[in-house]
Amino acid sequence: MEVLSATDQKKEAFLKGIAAACETPLSMGATQLREAAMATLESQPVPTTRSEAWKYTRVTRLIGKTWNKGEAQENATEYFVPEVNGWNIVFVNGQFDAAQSTMPDAAGLTVMTMADALKAGKLDAQWGSLTQQQSDWFEALNMAFATDGLYIHLEAKTAIDRPIYLLHLTTGDATAVVSRNFIQVEKGANLTVVQHAVSAEGTSAYVNIVNEHFVADNAQFNFEKIQDEAGEIYHHSTEWAEQTRDSRYDIRSITLQGHWVRNNLNIRVNGENCGTNLYGSYMPNGKEHIDNHTMVDHLIPHCESNEVYKGIVNDKSTAVFNGKVFVRPDAQKTNAFQQNANIVLSDDAEMYSKPELEIYADDVKCSHGSTTGQFDEEAVYYLRARGIGEQSARMLLVQAFVADVMDAISNDALRDYCLNKLQERASA
Amino acid sequence: MLKINDLHASIEDNEILRGLSLEVKPGEVHAIMGPNGSGKSTLASVLAGNEDYEVTGGSAELDGKDLLDMGTEDRAREGLFLAFQYPVEIPGVSNINFLRAALKDIREYRNLAPLSASDFLKLVKEKSALVELDGKLTNRSVNEGFSGGEKKRNEIFQMAMLEPKLAILDETDSGLDIDALKVVAHGVNTMRSPERSFIVITHYQRLLDYIVPDFVHVLYKGRIVKSGTKELALELEEKGYDWIKEEVTA
Incomplete structure (x- = not known):
């Protein structure tokens, strides 16, 4: 019999816990995706601070704990930001709460749970196609174990003024939430989605949410991501987006609070004349740890991306910003701008900022700036x-x-x- | 109004003010002149409450209240205003929001009801016209991208908005062309009243043709070594400071 190392034992135990908490994952209905994800989980080690992408963010505590399935009931009313005037959709501990949700009734707009979308055959070849491009361990975890999430599809040439307001409420002790959204905005359509993650003081949980966004030609998609979780939450959030020609993709990642937060934002700019705007803000207090990793991948000429992340780092907290911009050999005439500015308020606070520009085209305008001061x-x-x-x-x-x-x-x-x-x- | 007695102050263990005394009565305009490094700007900073300076002795009272014991904001709320020599640029904070916040805090301190939005805007319009400050500038970020002259006019605009008891102008005229100087002086002269006093710190007599002082003092090595009327400024302009230095050392 093979003897497992201590690290592998921990990994096994962690995965066993997640598997028990997520008994009926979506991937049960997608054999190939599941197998690929399981293979990644098994063959790759859990990332450590020895790997560049995880240099400043430890996962030891998160892996060392056993996480369970949470209760599905909790009143979400008080957590909504008033007057956003959206269609409120509530997930409690990763489980859809129909009673607290108002499904949109606009023509051209389809919103349903991922479980229903899968059953209805709506998750075609595009599902999982972006996340699979990079075999990230935690993304594989999400693919393998995500239990549900929100499916949104907007038909071509449809403009929806009212935002879809997705509230993720996490409760309980050592709760595991693995959730996955799929959003497709067709040609010339216009949509805004708010994703708001909340939890009450005293909660402890591991939350892993992956989003896949497809923004078609000449469409515009706004994604407002607000993280405001009290308690001891390990929050892992990933967006993978692909946009094609003349489209605009705007995302805001605002972390108001969070014990341990890792955001991965990956955008493939895969069409001419695209506009891409990434804005972020974070303000860790106490001993909070907030890590933003972003990646904009310019594949095609004549596109413009604009990235601004601002942080205020206080007490004994840590913030990490890593901004990758790729300009591929074909992506001539790219305009890529990146700025990361930080204010450090205390002697014990830490800020790690790293812009990474990889430019393989020669006729481009790229600039970046990173400042950290008082x-x-x-x-x-x-x-x-x-x-x-x-x-x-x-x-x-x-x-x-x-x-x-x-x-x-x-x-x-x-x-x-x-x-x-x-x-x-x-x-x- | 203002009583300074034997004031000593230092920065990083360098004593700059060495026993300065000065009394300013309501309605008076005092000009303070002196060679570089004599302590003119230090005096302004110490009165305004700049924490880089340490007061090591003496006293300063505004209408009988101990100024040196108050925080910077409370000195302003008590009616002291400093027009900065080098106004700070504050990107992202609009001039208007800044003044609204200032007036709100000052009025609260004085137990006055807050100004209505329309009264506030009326005041902005009236006072910005006084210093010919472009309406666009009042909406822009504080001093950001302002020319030197615009920054100084913005200081006087703020003074007009806050209506202090005692205004200290720290080299407000330095670097101004004659037209801007006239605008600034007009703003100050319009504000002159029997209840309001001014301390005008300057290098150049020229300003005093437009803002006519009741008294002129010469500051040298941290003390006032000579006082007189506006004629003293003319004499300084003509003869420089060497004769004063000689008088002091003699």
């Missing part, structure tokens, strides 16, 4: 000299610092909510 105390003094209290002065400056990210949020109520939360945190 509060501008001269500005605080100037404001105080006009009678503004020190706390208000700092809040004004926080607002100013994150303004470009906040202003990019497509929904006013959501923007105001995020800004207020960030300001509250800055002055706490």
Whole structure:
């Protein structure tokens, strides 16, 4: 009999727990995808800080714990941001809550659970096609074990003004949530989806959510991702997006709070004249750990991407930003802009920022900037000299610092909510 | 209004103010001149509450209240205003929001009801016209991308909005062309009243043709070594500071 090493034993135990928590995963209905994912999980080790992609983010605690299936019942009302005016769709611990959800009734728009979509044969060859391009261990975990999620399809030339507001509520102790969304915006269509992850103080959980987004020719898709989880949540969030010609893909990743957060955002810009906007903001306090890894892959000429991530890092917390931009040999006339700016508020806080530009075309405009500094105390003094209290002065400056990210949020109520939360945190 | 007595202050263990005394009565305009490094800007900073400076002795009172004991914001709320020599650029904070926040905090401190939105905008319109500040500038981020002259006019605009008891102008005229200087001086002169006092710190007599002071003081090595009327400024302009230095060392 083969003897397992301590590391492999831990991996086995972790996977066993996840498998028990996610008894009937979606992948049961997709043999090939399941087999490929299981093969990755088995053949690859769990990532450690020895690998570049996980250098600053440890998964030891997350792997060392046994996670269970959570209860499916909890009132979600209080967690919604008021006045977003969307179609509210609730998942509690990864399970769809029909009673608390309002399914959209707009022509051309299909919204259903992933389980139903799979049964209805709607998850065609595109499902899993993006995530499989890179055999990431945790993405494989999601493919193998995701129990459900939201399927959204918008027909060509349909513009939907009202956002779909997906709320992920996590509750309980040592709860496992593995969820997967699939969103397809067809030619010339226009859609906004809000994904809001929440949990109450005292909750502990592992949450792994993968999104696949397909944005067709001349379509526009806005994805507003808000993470605001209290308690001890290990939150793993991945978006894979592919856009084709003349389309626009805008994503905002706002982490208001989170014990341990890892965001992977991967965008394949696979058509001419695409616009891609990635905005992010994070403000870890206490001992929180927030890691954003982004990747924009320019494959085709004449596209423009614009990335702005802003962080305020406080107390003993850590933030990580890693921004990859690929400009492939064919992608001439690419305009790629990236900015990561950080304010570190305490001596014990840590910020790791790493722009990575790999440019293989020769007629492109690419720029990046990474700054990490302290509060501008001269500005605080100037404001105080006009009678503004020190706390208000700092809040004004926080607002100013994150303004470009906040202003990019497509929904006013959501923007105001995020800004207020960030300001509250800055002055706490 | 303002009583400074034997004020000592230092920065990084360098004593800059060495026993400065000055009294300013309501409605008076005092000009402070002096060679470079004499302590003029330090005086302004210390009065405004810049924490880079350490006060090592003496006192400063505004209407009988101990200024040195107050935080920067409370000095402003009590009615002290400093027009900065180098106004700070604050990207992302609009001039308007900044002034709204300032007026709100000041009025709250003085137990006054907040201004209505329309009264506030009326005030902005009236006061920005006073210093011929373009409406667009009032909506832009504080001082960001402003020319030197626009920054200085913005300081006077803020002063007009906040209506202080005592305004200190720290080299507001430096680097201004004659037209901008006239605009700034007009703003200040319009604000002059029997209840409001000014301390005008300057290198150049030219400003004092437009803002006519009641008293002129010469600051040298951290103390006021000579005081006079506006004629003293003309004499300084003509003769420089060497004769004063000689008088002091003699």
